Amino acid sequence: MSIFEYNGSALVAMVGKNCFAIASDRRLGVQLQTIATDFQKIYKIHDRLFIGLSGLATDAQTLYQRLVFRHKLYQLREERDMKPETFASLVSAILYEKRFGPYFCQPVIAGLGAEDKPFICTTDSIGAKELAKDFVVAGTASESLYGACESMFKPDMEPEELFETISQALLSSVDRDCLSGWGGHVYVVTPTEVKESILKGRMD
């Protein structure tokens, strides 16, 4: 049994027209047993930057605490928020620090960069960045998510259509994965607002 599959997770981020969406499932499990159905996997770093952490829940929590710490220090020193590209490099560096004893997490980073251009990327557990122009996925349902996103994605979607697309891709993928699911958590971020929604899917 892989350590990445101990808690179960599904994460996806998609790029739209001057906006992005990031979505996760809500299950916290211990192998076959479901502990909670309201577990948060997507965290806000600042109003225009979100990070989702899949994989082992304890490492996701530790990593999130470390990243928030580093970002707060950055804010104090630079008197501004971190750009998404910079934050992705920070995540990559922090993960590679533990190269021979890694955090068992796969992060998905999504943010609005300069001129409201959406930025998404994912890294593996030791910090290898994967930038994408359309969508990134992570978690135990990642293979299903790749298929669903590839078929459903269109470039330059408006926020409403992006929300529909990412929700459908997430729900259909987690239904094929026993370790993730129990609803969905979607954030759609535009330059002016952040819309948070809870999805009700198959509760199994």
Add this chain to the structure above:
Amino acid sequence: MECVFGLVGNGFAIVVADTSAVHSILVHKSNEDKIMVLDSHKLVAASGESGDRVQFTEYIQKNVALYQFRNGIPLTTAAAANFTRGELATALRKNPYSVNILLAGYDKETGPSLYYIDYIASLHKVDKGAFGYGSYFSLSLMDRHYHSGMSVEEAVDLVDKCIMEIRSRLVVAPPNFVIKIVDKDGAREYAWRESVKDASTA
């Protein structure tokens, strides 16, 4: 195997633990209290290796007391839970503790709360939680009968249902359980559920 479970009710949180201290096939004692009173309004129900359980929970208890001495105010339940998680997480890649914890507490501002902290330091605030083989029975029963804002009577009734289920369906079911409750009046022992009394010494 060790059974620990708990739930949050209307203005209180209740935790239950079995009371067997087992070493391989031998039951050392059947009145071992595994729910520690962390401070006036917090309970820690711990399950796992007995050495780690006692050492770790005492360490947390003393540090929570130290905070209160130094700062003049007690830690909130959330703060105590996050501190516990931090200690488990730090030790995880050096010298891990094999202890699963349900931390129940009552805060004046936020009311009762229950935190699930497993041995690899995953932390989550829950309404009902359980550890061990008994969790397969108690979690399902609680899923069926639990609703938010249960009274003490309803909660103890549900607890008794869980204990009956564990006793009848778990092959090496522990015979005795202790129930502790925490509410605005503090953390205290509520009851014992004994089906086998320890042989008393002369």
